[in-house]
Amino acid sequence: MSEPASTPTTLDALTARMIAEMDALPRRLADGARYLIDHPDDVVISSMREIAARAGVAPATLVRLARSFGFADWSQMRALYTEHLRTVPARYADKARAAVESDKAGGLMAETFRAQEASLAFAAQVNPPEAFTEAARTLAHAKRVYVAAFMSCRGPGLTFTYLCKMLRPNVELLGGEGSSLVADLSMLEPGDAVLSINFQPYGREIAQVAEAVQRSGADLISLSDSRATPLQAQARTVLLYSAESPSFFPSIVSAVALVESLAGAILAELRDTATDRINRIEEQLYASGSYQHSRRSKS
Missing domain, CATH: 3.40.50.10490 (Glucose-6-phosphate isomerase like protein; domain 1)
Structure with missing residues (x-):
């Protein structure tokens, strides 16, 4: 019988595990994992309830997700994201996206063009x-x-x-x-x-x-x-x-x-x-x- 995998100690290791095990996860856990993979900064700046809403899952699903990868609870897994955020600069695309969110008065066309600029910056950066x-x-x-x-x-x-x-x-x-x-x-x-x-x-x-x-x-x-x-x-x-x-x-x-x-x-x-x-x-x-x-x- 194979031994259970150790708890990831870095965000890169956790992300790699999530991707590798994605197909084996129950659907709701996979939905939560996919959101965390693509929005790691949100884990630090948003509450678990907010992240769950954006991922389309219940908050309890994120707790089960954390435990499925060996963490005692959500806060222990969240600590990996916090540590990682301290070591990397803010993405330019994130700043551009924030600018889009803060300027709703410019009309739909202006908002759409700014969102497209943000998406181009994201592709160039990532x-x-x-x-x-x-x-x-x-x-x-x-x-x-x-x-x-x-x-x-x-x-x-x-x-x-x-x-x-x-x-x-x-x-x-x-x-x-x-x-x-x-x-x-x-x-x-x-x-x-x-x-x-x-x-x-x-x-x-x-x-x-x-x-x-x-x-x-x-x-x-x-x-x-x-x-x-x-x-x-x-x-x-x-x-x-x-x-x-x-x-x-x-x-x-x-x-x-x-x-x-x-x-x-x-x-x-x-x-x-x-x-x-x-x-x-x-x-x-x-x-x-x-x-x-x-x-x-x-x-």
């Missing part, structure tokens, strides 16, 4: 350069690239597919017109890469993608609003963006910014190969009349 570089390298050199983006994430997925096809061959959007997701996923092989774009609540397709990646041995790059998505265990690299919005619907602005930045990084990775491909495609677009005006002749 993603380590090495993770971004690793994601671009994987997508640049994969045998084939498949893009998994459904429902509201279809927009960023289409943008990445269009841009990446300008840079390299064998780039496809999963479940596109004239195909099916099941058929597309059955083609995954080692050496392929999947770029997944998603945010909560996650569609049922994400489970199919996770299963296919695990079965095939393909690499997975995950763009998500959370570190604790169902794809976490299979992801080679995780890049985060914020979907928070003052509107009724989550924002995809920072997801679009991430895929555009990834396309630029892939271009830098492939260099002359990608540049030559862009030139050929551009010449064909002009020659076919796809552009309304003739290309200006070189002097």
Whole structure:
């Protein structure tokens, strides 16, 4: 019989445990854990009742969550978050978000634009350069690239597919017109890469993608609003963006910014190969009349 895991002594260790055990947790405990993973500062500045309300669980659920990871009570687990907050600077995105909250008089448009600025700042701040570089390298050199983006994430997925096809061959959007997701996923092989774009609540397709990646041995790059998505265990690299919005619907602005930045990084990775491909495609677009005006002749 295996011995129970020791109680985490740092926030990083606790977060890693939560992510690793997420699938085994009861649903309500998983909801609480996911909120704590993505909002660690809230644990310090908000009451347990406030955190529970934001996570959509009962306060007692957070107590059970703490005990499930070996802590005597909520306050003992909260102490890890307090200690961690003392050692890290405040995130710029948090400051920007606070500014949004403090200025409600500017109207919905101004509030929305400020929230989008905050989400862009968050994406720039939270993603380590090495993770971004690793994601671009994987997508640049994969045998084939498949893009998994459904429902509201279809927009960023289409943008990445269009841009990446300008840079390299064998780039496809999963479940596109004239195909099916099941058929597309059955083609995954080692050496392929999947770029997944998603945010909560996650569609049922994400489970199919996770299963296919695990079965095939393909690499997975995950763009998500959370570190604790169902794809976490299979992801080679995780890049985060914020979907928070003052509107009724989550924002995809920072997801679009991430895929555009990834396309630029892939271009830098492939260099002359990608540049030559862009030139050929551009010449064909002009020659076919796809552009309304003739290309200006070189002097």
